[in-house]
Amino acid sequence: MQLIPIRRKYVYQSMRRLDSDLGRVYSINDHVLPSVTSILSDTKDKTELDAWVARIGQDEANRIKRDAATVGTHMHSVVERLLLNRDLSVPRSWLAVRGYAMGYRLIEHFFPRMQEVWGSEVPVYYPGKYAGTCDCVGVFDNNPSIIDFKQTNKPKQRKWIDDYFLQLAAYALAHDAVHGSKIDHGVIMMISQGMEIQEFVTCGREFDEYKDRWLRRVEAYEAKKSGSIADPEKIPQL
Numbered sequence: 001m002q003l004i005p006i007r008r009k010y011v012y013q014s015m016r017r018l019d020s021d022l023g024r025v026y027s028i029n030d031h032v033l034p035s036v037t038s039i040l041s042d043t044k045d046k047t048e049l050d051a052w053v054a055r056i057g058q059d060e061a062n063r064i065k066r067d068a069a070t071v072g073t074h075m076h077s078v079v080e081r082l083l084l085n086r087d088l089s090v091p092r093s094w095l096a097v098r099g100y101a102m103g104y105r106l107i108e109h110f111f112p113r114m115q116e117v118w119g120s121e122v123p124v125y126y127p128g129k130y131a132g133t134c135d136c137v138g139v140f141d142n143n144p145s146i147i148d149f150k151q152t153n154k155p156k157q158r159k160w161i162d163d164y165f166l167q168l169a170a171y172a173l174a175h176d177a178v179h180g181s182k183i184d185h186g187v188i189m190m191i192s193q194g195m196e197i198q199e200f201v202t203c204g205r206e207f208d209e210y211k212d213r214w215l216r217r218v219e220a221y222e223a224k225k226s227g228s229i230a231d232p233e234k235i236p237q238l
Helices: 036-042 047-056 058-083 094-113 162-179 204-225
Strands: 016-020 023-028 031-034 114-126 130-140 143-152 185-192 197-203
Touching (some): 023 036, 023 114, 023 130, 031 130, 036 162, 047 058, 058 094, 058 143, 094 114, 094 185, 114 162, 130 162, 143 162, 162 185, 162 197, 197 204
Parallel strands (some): 143 185
Antiparallel strands (some): 016 023, 023 031, 114 130, 130 143, 185 197
């Protein structure tokens, strides 16, 4: 029995994901497009991140990021496989156990509010601009939504997660451009390693503003790669 109905509303085209000198890229229709995460990384202010690494040391920073990535991978595996009604392997490490527990806790909290799943690990692209893979597309609280599952070492404040909202905006714009959809909600379902649940939603005028800001980040990225210098917040709105 499927807990959430899967509706194949759209046909999603597969893409090849590659790691290159330019970061993560996707190959689709004989075109190579930068990933959403690469654009965000290349156009963000890394002052606070660099200060954190300097404070705790590069080795410890690498360990924390590596452990968080491992936990996140296993958390996503639990969520994705339940969405698609697939079997789940037995965890083989304590980090995997933690990720599994977080995944099931996230599922228990959020999934009763999901009416439909249109796709999980959905490949999306904006023609000629960028591509990426979003965690889930479907209907949450009766709203067509781009949904992202996030794990965090400790709870976040909304003002800290602008890039998460920009990521949702990027996926929504790409999905709308290719599939003719009108996705007006972005949802972040977050769980900390202390098992605290957080929910962040952007919609309406705020989501439109994030979409505009994302397009300016894309322009800043393109300018940077072409040898120009651009401030993503000062580029005129498209």
